Amino acid sequence: xxxxxxxxxxxxxxxxxxxxxxxxxxxxxxxxxxxxxxxxxxxxxxxxxxxxxxxxxxxxxxxxxxxxxxxxxxxxxxxxxxxxxxxxxxxxxxxxxxxxxxxxxxxxxxxxxxxxxxxxxxxxxxxxxxxxxxxxxxxxxxxxxxxxxxxxxxxxxxxxxxxxxxxxxxxxxxxxxxxxxxxxxxxxxxxxxxxxxxxxxxxxxxxxxxxxxxxxxxxxxxxxxxxxxxxxxxxxxxxxxxxxxx
Numbered sequence: 001x002x003x004x005x006x007x008x009x010x011x012x013x014x015x016x017x018x019x020x021x022x023x024x025x026x027x028x029x030x031x032x033x034x035x036x037x038x039x040x041x042x043x044x045x046x047x048x049x050x051x052x053x054x055x056x057x058x059x060x061x062x063x064x065x066x067x068x069x070x071x072x073x074x075x076x077x078x079x080x081x082x083x084x085x086x087x088x089x090x091x092x093x094x095x096x097x098x099x100x101x102x103x104x105x106x107x108x109x110x111x112x113x114x115x116x117x118x119x120x121x122x123x124x125x126x127x128x129x130x131x132x133x134x135x136x137x138x139x140x141x142x143x144x145x146x147x148x149x150x151x152x153x154x155x156x157x158x159x160x161x162x163x164x165x166x167x168x169x170x171x172x173x174x175x176x177x178x179x180x181x182x183x184x185x186x187x188x189x190x191x192x193x194x195x196x197x198x199x200x201x202x203x204x205x206x207x208x209x210x211x212x213x214x215x216x217x218x219x220x221x222x223x224x225x226x227x228x229x230x231x232x233x234x235x236x237x238x239x240x241x242x243x244x245x246x
Contacts, residue, residue, distance in 0.1 A: 002113040004120050004158060004197040006127040008165035008189035009090070010207065012053040015123065017207040017233035018194045022085055022121045023057055024236075025198065031084035033059040038099050039091025039125035042067045046089060059085070066099050073104055080108050083118050090124025093136060093152050097129065106156055113158050116199070120158070124165055127189070129156055131163040133182060135175040151178045159197060162186035167214070176223045179216055186216040193230060204243045206230040215245050 005022045007015055023031055033054050040046050042065040051061045064071065064079060080086065086109065088096070100106045112118050120130060128134035133153045162182050164175035168190040179186045187195055192211045196203045204213050213228040226246035 001197070001199050002116040002120065002158070003118070003199075004113075004130050005194055006130055006159075006163070006189075006196070007121070007123040007194040008127055008167070008213075009124050009191035012049060014192050015194075015207050016053075016057075018192075018205060019054070019057060021194075021196070021205060021233045021236065022087070022119055023059060025196070026084040026119050028084045030058045030060065032082055033061045033085045033087055034079055034083035035061055035063045035087050035089065036122075036126075037063065037089035037091070038066050039093060039096040040089050041091065041095065043091075050087070050089065054087075064105075066103060066105075071103060073108070076103065076105055076108055080112055080118070085119045085121060086112070088120075088122030088126030088129060090122075090126060093125040093128050093134070093155075094150070096125050097152070097155060110156065110158070127165045127195075128152065128163055130158045131155055131187075132157045132160050132184060134163040134165070135178055136165050149174055159195075160184070163195070164188045166191060168212075176216065179223065180218050183218075187228075188214040188216055188225075194233070198239060201240065201242045203236070203241055204228050204230050205233045205236070207233050 003025050007018050035050050037046050047063050054061050113120055128136055133155055135151050162179055162184045167188040190212050192206055192208045193213045194205045213230055215226045215228050217224045
């Protein structure tokens with residue numbers, strides 16, 4: 001089992017402590033970070049902002065932009081082999097998964113996960129993709145100004161749980177209804193929180209004080225909500241620290 005840092009949402013500024021934790025988990029002072037902004041359809045401004053933010057943290061950044069270039073499987077493998085961290089950006093989770101599977105990029109990432117050769121991370125859609133299924137506002141209505149809240153199945157399933165990023169947004173509460181049909185427990189994560197996995201150890205983090213996360217299970221005909229105890233990302237004691245689920 002590998003390493004995952006799945007950030008629910010927020011800005012590059014508000015999640016900086018979580019991004020520093022990603023770098024710490026890479027075990028490199030100046031890691032190679034591979035940015036994968038597929039979900040935003042490789043938005044140029046996003047790429048610039050991300051690169052600037054991670055350069056300031058001491059990282060070297062390269063980008064995979066599927067909408068701008070056709071990559072061979074060998075090219076993709078070389079980039080992943082170069083990386084100490086893969087960071088997946090926010091946006092349209094459906095577009096992301098479909099694009100990756102056409103390129104077999106999902107298979108490359110799964111091999112990296114099972115060999116624990118790097119840290120897999122991301123935000124929003126880049127949080128959801130590592131789980132079995134999830135619910136988020138990641139599906140943008142082309143040509144419209146609103147966002148659809150959608151359920152996405154058949155994701156990468158590196159952690160066999162349902163997940164809901166942006167749980168602080170009112171409309172996202174539909175996650176509770178969809179969870180009933182999955183038979184799975186769920187993590188409901190407000191912005192500026194993260195689920196992290198390091199081998200068989202799981203830890204839930206936050207980058208701001210007023211942020212919350214919940215463990216949801218369908219029991220006795222209703223959804224049980226239990227708040228998860230979060231650790232401030234700059235107060236992690238050691239790599240063996242874990243969160244006990246309620």
